[in-house]
Amino acid sequence: MWLIAEYQSVTLFSFRSGLATTSAAKTLFLPTPFAIRTALLDAAIRTNGRAAGQAAFEWIKGLSIAICPPERVVVTNLFAKILKPTRKEEAESAMDRTIAFREYAQLVGSMALAFSPAEERADELRHLLSQVNYFGKRGSLFQLLKSPIEVEELPKAFVCMDGTYLQGIQVNGEEKRHFVLGLIQMMDDWGKTLTFSKVNIYTDEKIVLGKDRVRKGILLPYRLVRSSKGFSHYEQLPMPG
Amino acid sequence: MSQQQNIYSLSICGRAILDMHSLNNEGGEGNQIATRMVNVVYRDRASGEYRLTTVNAISGDMFKHIQAEHLYLLAKGKLPLCKGCHKFSASRILDDQDFMAKLPPQDSAVIDALLKHCALDDLEGNLIAKGARSVPRKSVAEFGWVVGLPDYTTTESYFHVRYAAERGERAEEAQQQAIFHRPASSGVYAIVANFEMVRIGFNDISQQYPIADNERERRYLAFLESILYTFVEPNGAMRGTQSPHLVGFEGVVTVTNQVMPAPALSPLDENYRQEVDKVAEALNDLKPGAVTVHRFDSMGDFAKVMKGLIKSTRPFKLAW
Numbered sequence: 001m002w003l004i005a006e007y008q009s010v011t012l013f014s015f016r017s018g019l020a021t022t023s024a025a026k027t028l029f030l031p032t033p034f035a036i037r038t039a040l041l042d043a044a045i046r047t048n049g050r051a052a053g054q055a056a057f058e059w060i061k062g063l064s065i066a067i068c069p070p071e072r073v074v075v076t077n078l079f080a081k082i083l084k085p086t087r088k089e090e091a092e093s094a095m096d097r098t099i100a101f102r103e104y105a106q107l108v109g110s111m112a113l114a115f116s117p118a119e120e121r122a123d124e125l126r127h128l129l130s131q132v133n134y135f136g137k138r139g140s141l142f143q144l145l146k147s148p149i150e151v152e153e154l155p156k157a158f159v160c161m162d163g164t165y166l167q168g169i170q171v172n173g174e175e176k177r178h179f180v181l182g183l184i185q186m187m188d189d190w191g192k193t194l195t196f197s198k199v200n201i202y203t204d205e206k207i208v209l210g211k212d213r214v215r216k217g218i219l220l221p222y223r224l225v226r227s228s229k230g231f232s233h234y235e236q237l238p239m240p241g
Numbered sequence: 242m243s244q245q246q247n248i249y250s251l252s253i254c255g256r257a258i259l260d261m262h263s264l265n266n267e268g269g270e271g272n273q274i275a276t277r278m279v280n281v282v283y284r285d286r287a288s289g290e291y292r293l294t295t296v297n298a299i300s301g302d303m304f305k306h307i308q309a310e311h312l313y314l315l316a317k318g319k320l321p322l323c324k325g326c327h328k329f330s331a332s333r334i335l336d337d338q339d340f341m342a343k344l345p346p347q348d349s350a351v352i353d354a355l356l357k358h359c360a361l362d363d364l365e366g367n368l369i370a371k372g373a374r375s376v377p378r379k380s381v382a383e384f385g386w387v388v389g390l391p392d393y394t395t396t397e398s399y400f401h402v403r404y405a406a407e408r409g410e411r412a413e414e415a416q417q418q419a420i421f422h423r424p425a426s427s428g429v430y431a432i433v434a435n436f437e438m439v440r441i442g443f444n445d446i447s448q449q450y451p452i453a454d455n456e457r458e459r460r461y462l463a464f465l466e467s468i469l470y471t472f473v474e475p476n477g478a479m480r481g482t483q484s485p486h487l488v489g490f491e492g493v494v495t496v497t498n499q500v501m502p503a504p505a506l507s508p509l510d511e512n513y514r515q516e517v518d519k520v521a522e523a524l525n526d527l528k529p530g531a532v533t534v535h536r537f538d539s540m541g542d543f544a545k546v547m548k549g550l551i552k553s554t555r556p557f558k559l560a561w
Contacts, residue, residue: 008506008507009507010254010385010433010505010506010507011301011385011386011433011507012279012385012386012388045448046500046559047500048561049448049561050448072282072291074280074281074282074293075280076278076279076280078267078277078279079267079268080300080302083331083332085370093330093331093332093335093336094325094332094335094336094341094370095331095332095335099268104279104386106279106280106281106282108282108291126527127527130501130524130527130528131500131501131502132502133435133502133505134383138379138380138383139301139383139384139385140385141383141385141433141435141505143504143505143506143520144504144520144524145520145523146519146520146523147523147526147527201377202348202349202446226293230278230280230295231280231293231295233280233282233293
């Protein structure tokens, strides 16, 4: 059984790739599985308290996630003024003004997320999905369009976030006979060794890349239509029948 | 006396007509100033085909700065402010040497101290960075990019001359009148903002409110007022000589009185108001009576909605 939630991007979306730096932040087109799971955990904690979040952690970790990407993505690249903690020892202010490269994506069309909860968790997941209005990046708002629906089979337009993916030169996950050779984006996901204590940013426990946070090369069905120095315009490729 | 309604979250989505403004610029190159532009796709009304276009935009950072400045002016002398916020420093509490010198060892206690010490850091957020340590305070306010509507937004560059030649900074400027170009944009702009009222004075680590309920309410009222002023007087760049003509403002204010984010949709879509109504209906199916949608067709209507909220609501309080 899959639970499908349809969201609409409300503002320009920006989500820094894990490979980018703060000075040159290239954006991903879509939220990562790490951000989606963390948004659900955050919703559980915000709505029912930390104990409820801790209880939800394991089943959120076990969810399969698939995504039906929006029809088009237009990425604008620009330079923005930012504040950075100063490195000067005797500075007048704690922050320095500088500039940074930023990318903002307009997602045209809705984005659907599909999850595979155990039957007894479906209502709880439905409730959490209605509480989410951003994934990972504050200000990059999303709106749930209607109450999530249940389907038996995952529709063809969905890309499995834990389907076929690349880790280094290794092809992992379930192999499909047909897939669209679109764009590969490096997306993070919760690793098997991740614990609630590690995901809690207020503890001293650190998340180890490659174990607690795994980086997956996920194939997104997009092709570049047009680009210039200021933007790139992508459209979705049809999924194989 | 009518009972005050608790507000968990508030969203604003609207279309504003801003004419001849230059609120957000990318920077200068020679004697030219480049305004902020973004690329968006839209459906052509006549053909129904997708078209790509470049439009003027004002960043959410700029709008948040405008809102924070109005809040600062309202808070001065009435709400607690740190030394950084007293002079409206962008670093906020990081510029309060006394506070930073006495940071408690526990992160949770740092946030408690911040919430008690400064209303602006509470509402607008900060990152307490000291050495290897960083403790985030997430903002209560979130603004999206304010994007011009394709077909209804235009940007021109205007030629200017500086007549005060004797004030030229460089020798060649002192000899002759300096010329320069400034942009001005006019059009219909899509605005989206979201405010998590429930988090006013809320410590995300301890999941407690370290400040008293009446102090939360005082901050909430000032916050609501600053949101109203943000749209009445949108501050920003080049206001001295190119103050924007705010010709119209229409949209929706959505509020939730239960644990649920207030719905918002992009006003780039012309049917956004009807769609917000549909989303509110769907969310009210999940939690009956949770979402209220207030429509407004002018700045006067918007002010009336906000005034009504200021008079009849208070911030929701989480309790487990």
